[in-house]
Each structure stands twice: as C-alpha cells, then as structure tokens.
Amino acid sequence: MSNQEILDKLRDTIVTQNINGCAEAAKEALAAGLSAVESIENGLSVGMKIVGDKFEAAEIYLPQIMMSAKAMNAAMEVLTPELEKEQTGEGVGTAITYVQEGDIHDIGHRLVSTMLGANGFKIIDLGVDVANDKLMEEVAKNKGHKTILVGSALMTTSMLSQKDTIEMLKEEGLRDSVKVMFGGAPVSQSWIDEIGADATAENAADAARVALNLMK
Missing domain, CATH: 3.40.50.280 (Cobalamin-binding domain)
Structure with a gap:
C-alpha cells in the first residue's frame, strides 16, 4: 500500500466513524515511515475537514460527529508518543x-x-x-x-x-x-x-x- 493510500485510509476511517480502523491505519502509517505530523495533517485533518463540512451542510449530525471524534482520539493515542519524539528545539x-x-x-x-x-x-x-x-x-x-x-x-x-x-x-x-x-x-x-x-x-x-x- 502506498503512503497516499494509507493517508486516504486515515481520512476515510474518520469520515466513516471507524474507530478501530482509524487506530489501525495510524499504526500502518507509522510502520510505513510516515511521520505523525504528516499522518495528522494529510490524513486525520483532511477527514475532519470533510466531517465538518458535512455537519455544516446538515448531511450528518452530532452523533456522527462524536463518533468521528472517537475515531480521531483512537488514532491520536497511537500518534501522540511519536509526535513528542518528533518535536525539536526549545519551542516557538x-x-x-x-x-x-x-x-x-x-x-x-x-x-x-x-x-x-x-x-x-x-x-x-x-x-x-x-x-x-x-x-x-x-x-x-x-x-x-x-x-x-x-x-x-x-x-x-x-x-x-x-x-x-x-x-x-x-x-x-x-x-x-x-x-x-x-x-x-x-x-x-x-x-x-x-x-x-x-x-x-x-x-x-x-x-x-x-x-x-x-x-x-
């Protein structure tokens, strides 16, 4: 699976509220050598933007939003330790x-x-x-x-x-x-x-x- 396909999978698991699938996709992203920042920016964040747009257009409602949030949290549990390692310098x-x-x-x-x-x-x-x-x-x-x-x-x-x-x-x-x-x-x-x-x-x-x- 290419890096883009993994990022697309991250995006789609957010959109479809697939909690377990999102955590697994995050693990796949790290295993493939993608950084935690890239996984968030080009995967999770893209999915959340789609979810936000759908909510704004009344295509989905609060229960779906909450499930997408849970999917994101599941992925973040995987990615957060790597994020901390990736941080460099004294901070901005x-x-x-x-x-x-x-x-x-x-x-x-x-x-x-x-x-x-x-x-x-x-x-x-x-x-x-x-x-x-x-x-x-x-x-x-x-x-x-x-x-x-x-x-x-x-x-x-x-x-x-x-x-x-x-x-x-x-x-x-x-x-x-x-x-x-x-x-x-x-x-x-x-x-x-x-x-x-x-x-x-x-x-x-x-x-x-x-x-x-x-x-x-």
Whole structure:
C-alpha cells in the first residue's frame, strides 16, 4: 500500500466513524515511515475537514460527529508518543487554546491543539466553555513570554464573544502581550478584521502554519 493510500485510509476511517480502523491505519502509517505530523495533517485533518463540512451542510449530525471524534482520539493515542519524539528545539512559544464561552464543540479545538503541539508550541489547553475572565488570568500569567491565544467557536452566538475577548484584553492592558487567532465555522477574515484579532485559519494544519508566522 502506498503512503497516499494509507493517508486516504486515515481520512476515510474518520469520515466513516471507524474507530478501530482509524487506530489501525495510524499504526500502518507509522510502520510505513510516515511521520505523525504528516499522518495528522494529510490524513486525520483532511477527514475532519470533510466531517465538518458535512455537519455544516446538515448531511450528518452530532452523533456522527462524536463518533468521528472517537475515531480521531483512537488514532491520536497511537500518534501522540511519536509526535513528542518528533518535536525539536526549545519551542516557538506558548499557545493558550480553548473553546469560547457558551460552546462545547471541541473536535476542531483538539485537532488544532495537537497540530500546534506537533509544531513546537507549549500547549495550555483550557478546554471548552471558557469564560473571558479565565482567559485574562492565563494571558496575564504568561505576560512577557511569546504567547498566542487560540480560540474556537462553532456557533455564531459564541463567535460574538470573541469580540468581548479582544475588548477585555485591551481593558486589562494585555492586548500587546499576546497574539490572537480565532477559528471555527462562522469565523471569517472580515470578522477578524472587524474585531481586531490577528488571524484566522481554515483548518488545523493551516492553524499551525499561521501561528508559526505570527510568532516570528
């Protein structure tokens, strides 16, 4: 089986919610010499993008999303030890990752956190439904260090809270000490420009590239 076929298999096991098959495909990828980062970026991440698009188009629903997440987690149990070995250098900065208050959709958030970690970021994962007060505390703790705030929102209502996050950072005198990247289905570049954040990304792999550029 070629490397591309293995990556396609990883993708398809995510789309079809094949939990055991996804873990096995991850093992096959490593056995074939594919890196954990490549397996995530060109296999799992592609599958999650398809799942996200299908969910947005109402072609699948929350139960299928949750099963795809379980498939991804099964693969990540295989890939995470290799990810840690692949990380080199002293790191490029700290990424505070979270899902916006009022939102508990964490599949994309977890994938982004994984990809950022694979690219050398120290990850502080605050989880889901995170209030802005908690964000301010964490940013303040890391003031003086290279830090990026990476927030996710899948719903328009929770997306609106991102504007409050930016305003609170300014009020607390923290805005200049942190880069801010927001993502999620409703988030667009025009929204990022409107609220004064630094960037958005289309998917987990893109998020890693964007975050690395922001840290330069």
